[in-house]
Amino acid sequence: MRILHIIGTLNPEAGGPTESVRVLLSYGPIGYTGEVVTLDDPTAPYLRQIGFRVHALGPTSTKYGFNSKLLPWLKENRSRFDGVVVNGLWQYCGYAAWRTLSGNTPYVVFTHGMLDPYFKHTFPMKHIKKWLYWAPVEYHVLRDAYRVLFTSKAEKRLAEQSFWLHRWNPHVVPYGASGPPEIDPEQMKRAFFECCPSVKGKRFLLYLGRIHRKKGCDMLIQAFGQVAHEDPSLELVMAGPDQQRWSTELKAIAVEYGVSHRIHWPGMLTGESKWGAFFASEAFILPSHQENFGIAVAEALSCGAPALLADKVNIAEEIAEEGAGLMELDTLDGTLNLLRRWIGMTPDERKAMSKRASECFHTKYDMRENAKAIIRLFETATTHPAGS
Known part of the structure; x- marks a missing residue:
């Protein structure tokens, strides 16, 4: 054909x-x-x-x-x-x-x-x-x-x-997505840490996508600033191209909340460094105001990263129903709830959700x-x- x-x-x-x-x-x-x-x-x-x-x-x-x-x-x-x-x-x-x-x-x-x-x-x-x-x-x-x-x-x-x-x-x-290449995940993690060395050895949530107003990046920075004290070892990676030149404003918000040292900006990630970011993260987060699908969501699931999503991501409800992630409203309060629900989970609960994330990808979102x-x-x- x-x-x-x-x-x-x-x-x-x-x-x-x-x-x-x-x-x-x-x-x-x-x-x-x-x-x-x-x-x-x-x-x-x-x-x-x-x-x-x-x-x-x-x-x-x-x-x-x-x-x-x-x-x-x-x-x-x-x-x-x-x-x-x-x-x-x-x-x-x-x-x-x-x-x-x-x-x-x-x-x-x-x-x-x-x-x-x-x-x-x-x-x-x-x-x-x-x-x-x-x-x-x-x-x-x-x-x-x-x-x-x-x-x-x-x-x-x-x-x-x-x-x-x-x-x-x-x-x-x-x-969906193609899933990660057949390469040792540890090798891909190393590629990511070369792009973002400041987060090596740390726990972090991953945002990966365009730094765009539609994506709710401002709410994510504000919400992280408000809950960061509840989990002092948790960091946030904001990875993606900044075509709107918005990151300066977002970084100022992080300074205002006193969390700029816990938010990392590696820019756009591709290839092994992108997949390494998914594998190294605790979870993927996307509080978008509008998302038809979100290929990065499927890519995250394929690497076993649970997806923390706003309800305006069209597949958020079915991912939550599968137990492969969490869903809340695309508001500041909703984003706060996403973060607090994740922080409140036990290590065993997070591990179980990671397993369901991988299963969800293979059954629903293989491109x-x-x-x-x-x-x-x-x-x-x-x-x-x-x-x-």
Whole structure:
């Protein structure tokens, strides 16, 4: 099965959608052979030593991602593929796919949480601007797709609340991560401690993701500052790229609470150092205000790290039900409760939750199942006329 992925960028700093494409394209042995067309600059360093074929048509200078090469490239190459996956919304990628593939090659759209009503409520002016694009373009991109893919029933339900004008063929697919490489965890821990030596030999909770306002990083720093005295040996690692340049403000909050010496900022972690951080941590914490899935959540579970999550992480409830983590509200009080509940657990209770975390990953969040699901979709797909 030959599948094309269309995505604006493969830059790891872009977050979950990029990582999901990288993982999916590694599953050749199960019949999933893929290529990627992207708007990246072909000389971008993150495209070096990548394990699949990439057609980088950039550089592209606008946020919308208009690229005059994309539409003719798709027309010329569409016949080589059994199906196409459009990753994300609100970019020229989707428009180009709709114009060239509808009625020719079956395509699906992976929304990656971009239809969550959180954005409508949090950024009402942006939502009005989106309406101007939704009605003439994005609505049709989704309407004419063979399937619109969601990673959970919660995401599917929430997507219907963003725009009253909507019609699509929804499909919930399994989602997750690839799990750690088959390398000695101690070796990966050493790689992490090389990036963050100040936490070596210490107990810590791990936040790993973009340093972004949506993620609730400010609440996490404030909550840790308030409960730190209850567990004097517990530290906090804040790992991830700071594209919003917010960390200066967050570090000032830590100073205000007198816990700056117990919070560590190693920056973005990749490869062995990332996996080593998961293995070395006591638990992973994500008090996000909106999270479609959170690949880092699945990665943490795969390493046996329990997940301490806000209720706005769409898979938080099922992880809590599995006993693989904890869930509280996406508020300061909720984040305080997450930390206090973890601090209040006995070592045996934490060990048992770590075991359930690993089991939960293997039964629910192995990304290999997502690859298989996409293959099955395209195997049963028939080219259908636009709007059917």
